[in-house]
Amino acid sequence: MSRPRKWRRVCCLPECKLFGPLNAVIDQEALVLMLVDEYETIRLIDLQGFTQEECAEQMRIARTTVQRIYNDARKKLAESLVNGKVLRIEGGDYELCEGLEKTCRCGGCLRHRWNSE
Known part of the structure; x- marks a missing residue:
């Protein structure tokens, strides 16, 4: 029996969930599906400037798991951009x-957005 997957902590859901060429027809072959935890690693590492270790701590998962999720997310972004596919x-x-x-320092969750306004 395999181990159950660990829940990843995400501080905010994306406001836009669909990206792609303006003239794209959305079909299964032209669609790249990115999971919310993959989006969160891109947000934390590339936008917020977290290291992979800090990202792992924030999401409550192992650094090696963050590395795998981040690599998968980057491949999906590249596939969407280079091949003109829709990203959902x-x-x-x-x-x-x-x-x-107190350990939440992402700046993306609702509490942090309210405090900064």
Whole structure:
């Protein structure tokens, strides 16, 4: 029996979940599906400037898992951009951060957005 997948902590869902060429016809062959946890690694590492270790701590998973998720996300981004495919962000094993813990330092969860306004 395999181990159950660990839930990844995500601080915010993307406001836009569909990206691609303006003239694209959305069909299964021209669609790249990115999971929410893959989106979160891109957001934390590339946008917020976290290291992979900091990202792993934030998402409550191992650094090696972050590395694998991040590599998968980058491949999906490249496939969408280079081949002109539609990118949809949805699904995965994740839980939303409530922003109540002192260790949350992502800046993306609702609590942090309210405090900064």
